[in-house]
Amino acid sequence: GSGGWSSNGCFVKNTTDDETVCACNHLTSFAILLDLSREPLISRVQATILTFITYIGCGLSAIFLSITLLTYLVFKLRKDTPSKILIQLCVALLLLNLVFLVDAWLALYPQAVGLCISTAWFLHYFLLVSFTWMGLEGVHMYYALVKVFTDNLSHYMLKFSLVGWPMIVVIIVIAIDKDNYGLVSYGRFPDGTSDEL
Template identity: 40%
Template structure:
């Protein structure tokens, strides 16, 4: 067995013998068989260096398919200038991942250099076996090179051809919404001259919408790996939670004015609403950052392709949430509760409006009044954010475009 006397910046060698487990600080593992040095030991008497490298820079290993790698992690190993292949005893490479990815389709691959100038290389799986565990992907390969884990997209991914129009709709819609929200804020500030404190409540919703859409545009435009993206992603999540919270507050306020009517006084009402509307989202995001800073950061969105030979297709990126559990609980779950609450409020308000109209409306004006009531209900439907319910349904292209158009324009 060959002693190793080399320390590496990214992969500390903790063992003095080949065959022992080598563990580095990122949680991944590499294990080399003794067979690895049989030929080199016969050919030379000098010490041989086993070079191990850890990469997170994906730009060096981009193939034509824009393959998506697990956590963008790449492990490399090389034995001096020897080309090692066809090993009977496999090299074991283990990649740790989040339990959220347990059901994701993954394949162990290695980097194969391109043969010409037009091809830099590609990720291949020949000579590698994939063994799945709850939080590990175990790769057994018969050669030394650069290794990674390829993540395959799900069958429900967005079609690649829809990327450009959906992106265009989202950017244009959010840009219009930013301008409209700013205009609404200015109008509400102007109304403060009147003897009416309602503007102090209503100004918070367009304020949160302005933050949400503005941050979303920045999160798409400035998507990159680094602390700046983490900060942008966490603020985007805060803006979304604030927007959903103020939608629920608007529903609660509407309920007090039109349904409950009597005995609605609450001491320090505005202060309590603001503390909940802005404080609760801040607390959620702060706790998530303290628990795990990697919850936020560079997030890739995968798109399907019609090419049957491509295992991984193109992708887009933004600064967003990387944890699927956090998305399920604090995006879908929180949004679902908010929408359900406001749907109940909307039904109660509609009953009150139609009940009053049935008592007071004369026959000759009933038609115009009904039409006006329908417009009021439609406006409240948008105001309370119940159109976001489209996120919980899936009817392919129609749903994707309806959700993008309606909700990117929210705030006009």
């Protein structure tokens, strides 16, 4: 009743004295981003369904984020700070969705390793930017609702923008090891084929 992972469709795969490995059949394809084991996909039908759900979800999200941005820009609703923060968040989410949609198309060209690495870099960056702007939205709400009578911060949006677009993080990651965004063969079935449509 208070939230959490559903145990429906989950089973114990392996148990030792040190660890227990569970498997579930109800996660979305976004869970592949966190799949550290990189095990092959089980069912081609499930992979196809999850791929279509992902495309439809990202496409609808991109359309409505574009409508939101156009509304704020056309009707000049961008004057106050909350609107500016929302516009930055919408831009970050729109770019994340567009890179995610283009990523599937670029995956059809496995010989273009540079494109794959740059796409992974952009996915990492725009996901980080989206999380950062969501956090900054929360910080601004805290200042607006809890610390109502605080001093007006100078260059408020400039400071938020420096924190909200943290390019230095992904630059450090790629500077440490250029193979951090390397190719990993996941999303393949046991026979070696992929889930291409």
